[in-house]
Amino acid sequence: MEHFSLCLNSYRSHHRIAEIQPGSATNRLQSTDSQRLSVVLYGTDQRRQTRLTETIDPILQELVPGDDGQQWYVFRSRPRCEKKAAEHFADMGMRHYLPLREQVSRRKGRRFSSMLPLFSGYLFGCSDLGQRLSAMRGGHLSQWLEVIDQQTLLAELRNIHVATQHGTGVELYPQLRRGTWVRVVRGPLAGVRGRISRREKRYRIVLDLTALQSAMAVEVEMQDVEIDDLAVSSSH
Template identity: 35%
Template sequence: MIAKMSERTEKRIGGKDLDIFPACLFTRGSLVKTDERRWRVLYTKSRQEKAVARQLATMDVPFYLPLLSRVSISRGRKTTSRVPLFSNYLFMFGDEEERVSALATNRLSRVIEVEDGRQIWSDLQQLASAIHRGAPLTKEERLCPGQRVRVRSGQLRGLEGTVVERQGQRRLVVAVNFLQQGASMLLDDCQIEAI
């Protein structure tokens, strides 16, 4: 059965790292909450995020796994890999049966229920937008509340977040408040406005 699932996964996603399923997960008005489905945070066992994502895709369960490109040099060769922004975390939009199926993969430590589906959908949509735009991101942990702003121009136009000062540089922090984590990027000649 596992071999069949692996073959189906490879056929479906072509062996590439799948970070979002379906592709329209963050379009306006989609998948905030339904009667059966709700947002859940899956806390995976170590280094199992991509494997869980592949299995969820084969089961047609909507999810989001924020992945960033990382460049490393080993033995003089430069390689690029896609790594999870939040180690061990994956966001699933599923019903109770799909939650049980995810647990049955034996790759999860626990499932965390999300009470405010609109907030986490909004936070994840902002983060997905920043990653899609190719902004260089830095992981931020244990975020403190601050003034919320919206970027009015430049590459990050339309994103909302908090401006912080790190090592003499202004950075825009896009947070996933549920996890108290997020990612930040340099503010580069961008006009911002308070929300």
């Protein structure tokens, strides 16, 4: 099983997830046969996220609504330029986020680890129009994508960050079948809601990133999960 991690301001590349139709720099993301890491999940509990943002994680402190005139956008980088684009954002003093995953390989008996972008060719930044135009002139980006639902984007990015930093891989309760809605009630993932994506020796729940038509999986302790009656009732 492949494990993923996210980190701010550390960058490498991999995994194509979606494509953008050619046109203006503000084209909306178009859905393709997106490469999904598993099924679908939803945002974390807002109170939990707020507490984490205020007291714990500097990355979560970045993932908050923009100031006046600023919004979060999805930026598409030129090939293998995700890290350079993020470094340019940092030099500009622009809030940004590049989700990463760890890739481990072995060569001649030695173990090598590298951090690769979770969504190849994409990173996220909070800017006004002037900052976006300046960022585009840096030569590392090809276009930006408008995100209408800012709250959902930020909730999903926080969800992915928290889950991938603290997720573990063990079995869930036997009565939790594939497709069952669950909520994490204890531990570092408390507040994360989702549904079981598969049932083998282990269960996985999945974090959705709607803006890129993609998702990623995370595993949780079985004693930390219960059926999410609220999600089940709202789905009917």
